[in-house]
Amino acid sequence: MKNTIKVERAKKDITQAGLAEQLGVSRQTINAIEKGKFVPSTALALKMARFFECKVEDIFLLEEED
Amino acid sequence: MKNTIKVERAKKDITQAGLAEQLGVSRQTINAIEKGKFVPSTALALKMARFFECKVEDIFLLEEED
DNA sequence: TCAAAAAGTAAAGAAAACTTTACATTTGTT
DNA sequence: AACAAATGTAAAGTTTTCTTTACTTTTTGA
Numbered sequence: 001m002k003n004t005i006k007v008e009r010a011k012k013d014i015t016q017a018g019l020a021e022q023l024g025v026s027r028q029t030i031n032a033i034e035k036g037k038f039v040p041s042t043a044l045a046l047k048m049a050r051f052f053e054c055k056v057e058d059i060f061l062l063e064e065e066d
Numbered sequence: 067m068k069n070t071i072k073v074e075r076a077k078k079d080i081t082q083a084g085l086a087e088q089l090g091v092s093r094q095t096i097n098a099i100e101k102g103k104f105v106p107s108t109a110l111a112l113k114m115a116r117f118f119e120c121k122v123e124d125i126f127l128l129e130e131e132d
Numbered sequence: 133t134c135a136a137a138a139a140g141t142a143a144a145g146a147a148a149a150c151t152t153t154a155c156a157t158t159t160g161t162t
Numbered sequence: 163a164a165c166a167a168a169t170g171t172a173a174a175g176t177t178t179t180c181t182t183t184a185c186t187t188t189t190t191g192a
Contacts, residue, residue: 001108001109015167015168015169016168016169017167017168017169025150025151026150026151026152027168027169028150028151028152028153028170028171029149029150029151031169031170031171032149032150032170032171033149034169035169035170035171037171038148038149038150039107039108039109039148039149040108040149040150041105041107041108041149041150041178041179042067042105042106042107042108042111042122042126043067043105043128043132044149044150045108045111045122046122046123046126046128046132047128047132049122049123050128055121055122055123056108056111056112056115056121056122056123057112057115057121057122060108060112062109062112062113062116066109066112066113081137081138081139082138082139082140083137083138083139091180091181092180092181092182093138093139094140094141094180094181094182094183095179095180095181097139097140097141098140098141098179098180099179099180100139101139101140101141103141104178104179104180105178105179106179106180107148107149107179107180110179110180133192134191134192135190135191135192136189136190136191136192137188137189137190137191138187138188138189138190139186139187139188139189140185140186140187140188141184141185141186141187142183142184142185142186143182143183143184144181144182144183145180145181145182146179146180146181146182147178147179147180147181148177148178148179148180149176149177149178149179150175150176150177150178151174151175151176151177152173152174152175152176153172153173153174154171154172154173155170155171155172156169156170156171156172157168157169157170157171158167158168158169158170159166159167159168159169160165160166160167160168161164161165161166161167162163162164162165162166
């Protein structure tokens with residue numbers, strides 16, 4: 001599962017810590033997701049999409065192995 | 067978190083077991099999600115949206131408490 | 133009505149998401 | 163170069179997702 005969080009974050013010019021605060025999670029959680037260490041819950045994915053004003057599908061991309 | 071799986075399933079005329087098979091999960095998992103016992107992972111939510119030919123946002127609806 | 137299919141439920145355990153704490157590395161600015 | 167902000171990483175622990183097995187209830191259709 002790939003994601004475009006870093007790019008979306010750049011568009012909004014917000015830091016990992018800033019995004020974490022907006023979404024109500026820890027900075028490490030954002031970092032881990034962004035680095036692909038794990039995939040967020042659907043609730044968090046939906047909140048991210050809402051914050052970035054796009055669809056979940058725009059941020060999280062299914063791959064073969066998913 | 068509410069979801070519209072039952073309705074989407076009706077549109078496609080597919081059973082819980084059939085959907086489970088299509089998505090590669092157990093029937094009980096589909097049942098539990100449909101009944102709101104838990105929210106699926108983002109990967110499964112994306113697969114559902116793909117199967118139902120809609121957006122994750124169309125199936126899973128954030129609420130206050132999420 | 134009677135049988136089969138579908139849906140509901142429960143419990144125990146495995147796997148994945150997420151937190152907290154803490155420290156290291158990189159990047160940007162002066 | 164030096165300092166601060168941002169990012170990266172790791173480990174231990176909690177919560178949530180999901181599986182398997184198994185049984186009950188509801189719905190459907192011949």
